[in-house]
Amino acid sequence: MGDIRDMGLLLKEHPFFQDMGKAARETIAGCGRNEVFEAGRYLFHEGGAADSFYLVRHGAVAVELHVPGKDPVVLETLHSGETVGWSWLIPPYKWSLDARAVELTRVVVLDAKCLRGKMEKECALAYELYKRFVPVMAGQLLAARFRLTDVYGNPER
Amino acid sequence: MRDPMTPSLYRVDKVVRELPDTATLGLVPSGGDGPFSFRPGQFNMLYRFGMGEVPISISGDTLDRSRVVHTIRAVGSVSRALTELAPGDEVGLRGPFGSSWPVDEAAGHDVVIVTGGIGLAPLRPAIYHVLSNRGRYGRFVILYGARTPNDILFRSELESWRSRFDVDVLVTVDSAGREWGGNVGVVTRLVDRAGFDPLHTVALVCGPEVMMRFAIPALNGRGVPNGRIHVSMERNMKCAIGLCGHCQYGSYFVCKDGPVFPFARIATLFAVREA
Amino acid sequence: MPDMDAKASGAAVVLGVDGLDALVGLLVAGGYRTIGPRVEEGAVVYGPVRGVADLPAGYVDEQAPGSYHLTRKKDGKALFDWTVGPHSWKRYLYPPEQLLFRAERRGGGFSVLPAAEEESPLAFIGVRPCELAAIAVHDRVFSGSGVVDPGYAGRRDGAFLVAVNCTRAGGTCFCPATGTGPRARTGFDLALTEIEDGKRHLFVVETGSERGAALLAGLKAPPADGALLATVTRLTRKAAKAMVRDVPKDTPQVLKRNLDSPRWDDVAARCLGCANCTLVCPTCFCATVEDTTDLSGGVAERWRRWDSCFTSDFSYIHGGVIRREIRSRYRQWLTHKLATWSDQFGVGGCTGCGRCITWCPVGIDITEEARAIRAGEGRAGEGRR
Numbered sequence: 001m002g003d004i005r006d007m008g009l010l011l012k013e014h015p016f017f018q019d020m021g022k023a024a025r026e027t028i029a030g031c032g033r034n035e036v037f038e039a040g041r042y043l044f045h046e047g048g049a050a051d052s053f054y055l056v057r058h059g060a061v062a063v064e065l066h067v068p069g070k071d072p073v074v075l076e077t078l079h080s081g082e083t084v085g086w087s088w089l090i091p092p093y094k095w096s097l098d099a100r101a102v103e104l105t106r107v108v109v110l111d112a113k114c115l116r117g118k119m120e121k122e123c124a125l126a127y128e129l130y131k132r133f134v135p136v137m138a139g140q141l142l143a144a145r146f147r148l149t150d151v152y153g154n155p156e157r
Numbered sequence: 158m159r160d161p162m163t164p165s166l167y168r169v170d171k172v173v174r175e176l177p178d179t180a181t182l183g184l185v186p187s188g189g190d191g192p193f194s195f196r197p198g199q200f201n202m203l204y205r206f207g208m209g210e211v212p213i214s215i216s217g218d219t220l221d222r223s224r225v226v227h228t229i230r231a232v233g234s235v236s237r238a239l240t241e242l243a244p245g246d247e248v249g250l251r252g253p254f255g256s257s258w259p260v261d262e263a264a265g266h267d268v269v270i271v272t273g274g275i276g277l278a279p280l281r282p283a284i285y286h287v288l289s290n291r292g293r294y295g296r297f298v299i300l301y302g303a304r305t306p307n308d309i310l311f312r313s314e315l316e317s318w319r320s321r322f323d324v325d326v327l328v329t330v331d332s333a334g335r336e337w338g339g340n341v342g343v344v345t346r347l348v349d350r351a352g353f354d355p356l357h358t359v360a361l362v363c364g365p366e367v368m369m370r371f372a373i374p375a376l377n378g379r380g381v382p383n384g385r386i387h388v389s390m391e392r393n394m395k396c397a398i399g400l401c402g403h404c405q406y407g408s409y410f411v412c413k414d415g416p417v418f419p420f421a422r423i424a425t426l427f428a429v430r431e432a
Numbered sequence: 433m434p435d436m437d438a439k440a441s442g443a444a445v446v447l448g449v450d451g452l453d454a455l456v457g458l459l460v461a462g463g464y465r466t467i468g469p470r471v472e473e474g475a476v477v478y479g480p481v482r483g484v485a486d487l488p489a490g491y492v493d494e495q496a497p498g499s500y501h502l503t504r505k506k507d508g509k510a511l512f513d514w515t516v517g518p519h520s521w522k523r524y525l526y527p528p529e530q531l532l533f534r535a536e537r538r539g540g541g542f543s544v545l546p547a548a549e550e551e552s553p554l555a556f557i558g559v560r561p562c563e564l565a566a567i568a569v570h571d572r573v574f575s576g577s578g579v580v581d582p583g584y585a586g587r588r589d590g591a592f593l594v595a596v597n598c599t600r601a602g603g604t605c606f607c608p609a610t611g612t613g614p615r616a617r618t619g620f621d622l623a624l625t626e627i628e629d630g631k632r633h634l635f636v637v638e639t640g641s642e643r644g645a646a647l648l649a650g651l652k653a654p655p656a657d658g659a660l661l662a663t664v665t666r667l668t669r670k671a672a673k674a675m676v677r678d679v680p681k682d683t684p685q686v687l688k689r690n691l692d693s694p695r696w697d698d699v700a701a702r703c704l705g706c707a708n709c710t711l712v713c714p715t716c717f718c719a720t721v722e723d724t725t726d727l728s729g730g731v732a733e734r735w736r737r738w739d740s741c742f743t744s745d746f747s748y749i750h751g752g753v754i755r756r757e758i759r760s761r762y763r764q765w766l767t768h769k770l771a772t773w774s775d776q777f778g779v780g781g782c783t784g785c786g787r788c789i790t791w792c793p794v795g796i797d798i799t800e801e802a803r804a805i806r807a808g809e810g811r812a813g814e815g816r817r
């Protein structure tokens with residue numbers, strides 16, 4: 001019980017769960033645990049089972065695309081206050097990209113299997129989570145589209 | 158009467174190759190002009206013999222009267238020709254022209270700079286000013302976006318500013334390989350990560366217009382009102398003195414009413430789509 | 433600028449045709465380059481004149497949207513029965529092409545030689561009230577807004593202006609709507625009103641400056657009596673009544689709040705983007721610069737040339753053109769002319785001369801466009817931003 005209360009506090013402090021009702025937060029806290037990733041360690045790999053997601057507490061995580069014969073391309077870096085991973089929400093629950101700790105990174109890992117089960121039963125909880133994930137996804141989509149325009153590219157090239 | 162369309166002569170005194178398409182020129186008067194003074198954010202018209210004239214922001218320090226400094230990216234035939242100059246070559250110069258970054262008005266506030274690409278050059282005089290008068294300002298945050306790690310302008314200077322304890326420098330790139338240990342993502346996302354007090358912040362924004370369109374809502378989202386966001390606009394200019402008509406932006410001439418505008422003044426125009 | 437803001441001062445006098453000829457002669461003798469109306473290629477244009485024999489006696493213009501016809505009245509004697517042609521005086525005060533400077537290579541560098549400005553002063557014969565207003569607008573643009581264009585200021589300072597009031601309305605003009613005519617009130621050295629009714633052919637001459645009075649003194653002209661002055665008023669009022677086009681006072685606000693009016697698409701479908709309107713407009717001042725070098729590359733010149741906001745590269749910045757579509761260019765032109773101009777210069781940009789309507793190949797009428805935009809208010813959401 002003590003662990004859950006600590007986890008509840010951690011979630012409360014994290015921007016992603018700001019303004020979430022206490023009951024929902026406590027429910028989610030029940031699915032969370034702390035973890036530390038050394039620089040270079042992977043949080044997950046493309047194709048792996050997406051049975052968790054991550055709240056970055058300290059550090060930075062690079063979302064990468066593996067390219068055969070070349071170095072991976074870093075698509076985005078995620079930092080404290082942000083979340084990593086949404087494949088756990090979308091069947092068939094497989095990671096589409098790699099995620100690697102760029103530096104020593106402390107995260108809260110949330111057990112997605114546990115959450116998915118609770119969300120099926122509690123629509124209010126599901127809504128609270130979707131309400132927070134959709135803006136993150138929209139923001140990243142917009143950022144990706146912005147980058148597609150290559151705004152800094154030299155028109156002469 | 159001195160003709161405002163006749164340039165003064167300046168000699169190239171120093172050339173720094175910043176990036177493959179970008180060079181910084183230090184110019185000294187060779188035609189008898191006295192010391193040059195300007196305000197951060199102003200620009201000059203630089204003339205290359207027989208080729209033409211283009212507006213270029215001044216990128217040097219207002220306190221350094223020894224030379225006039227411009228950072229030029231080759232984006233057309235004249236700007237390319239300017240980047241290819243060598244020490245000893247001569248150029249024509251008219252200026253300084255236009256409005257400036259509100260460095261005095263910003264005193265007592267946090268200063269947040271949001272910029273990308275070559276947009277850092279017109280802001281560098283404002284950065285120098287804040288650093289030279291550091292005690293007059295609150296937190297000082299520089300957010301800079303570039304295409305790739307190889308496209309970062311003034312990289313060593315950004316690194317040295319970052320090493321100070323009184324400046325937050327966040328740099329991000331649109332894409333990178335793994336050797337880049339820094340941020341990857343759009344510059345506007347840095348706005349959310351930076352530490353400043355939105356209610357007491359003056360934001361200075363300069364970059365491609367699309368970047369500014371994304372940066373302003375991000376600043377608004379943090380609570381910075383349009384009246385304390387200042388942007389530098391870019392339009393075609395032939396004269397820089399409000400006579401050629403090319404740079405008109407609604408009722409404004411970008412050359413003399415701008416290039417730096419409080420965003421609140423142009424927010425309506427900014428939303429009008431030209432096609 | 434010479435002091436020409438004083439209202440017509442001193443008693444008006446009467447000159448016959450010979451007297452007007454003598455007046456032009458005095459200007460020629462005084463070293464002025466005398467420029468006035470002449471008939472060339474079927475239109476009244478402004479060129480060198482040495483006396484009344486050069487003026488377009490008996491010519492009358494018929495103007496309508498997209499059309500201009502010059503005809504000669506049988507036995508017509510009036511010298512100023514036409515209104516305005518495709519030229520305006522800006523081509524003399526602000527020439528279509530002007531050398532800004534020459535540069536010569538010298539070692540690793542170069543030297544800059546300012547363009548020589550050694551011209552004799554100009555005298556304009558037959559400046560219409562709307563054109564006086566246009567010159568006053570250019571005074572604001574080129575010397576009244578902080579920056580002085582020395583070439584313009586030099587030519588303007590020396591210029592002697594002989595105005596002529598309009599006693600006949602042109603087919604497209606609307607100076608009562610812009611408050612710029614048809615009778616000149618200010619801005620001239622001398623102002624003529626021609627009275628030609630078969631029985632008599634004379635000019636009532638009002639004085640607007642000391643310079644004008646001094647020139648007139650040399651002609652020993654008799655004063656105009658009250659009946660003649662009443663005729664001047666009657667004739668110019670009649671001309672005013674014949675002009676029907678209107679530009680309501682709130683047009684600037686209407687245009688500024690309707691930048692998304694569907695009418696912009698409508699006019700863009702008709703506009704050819706030919707730039708005629710901007711070239712004939714007496715106030716349009718946009719210019720570009722061109723750089724040239726001689727074959728050896730040793731001498732470079734920089735020229736200023738009239739430009740138009742309708743040209744494709746007008747708004748070019750690296751990477752592309754900002755106003756790619758005619759819709760944006762027309763909107764820029766009309767809103768500048770009728771709305772933002774007064775923000776910039778404290779005076780309206782349109783003086784009601786009607787040239788842009790006459791010389792538009794498809795007959796677009798700016799007053800009609802402004803009216804349609806007003807009429808379409810409330811349907812703005814159908815347009816594009």
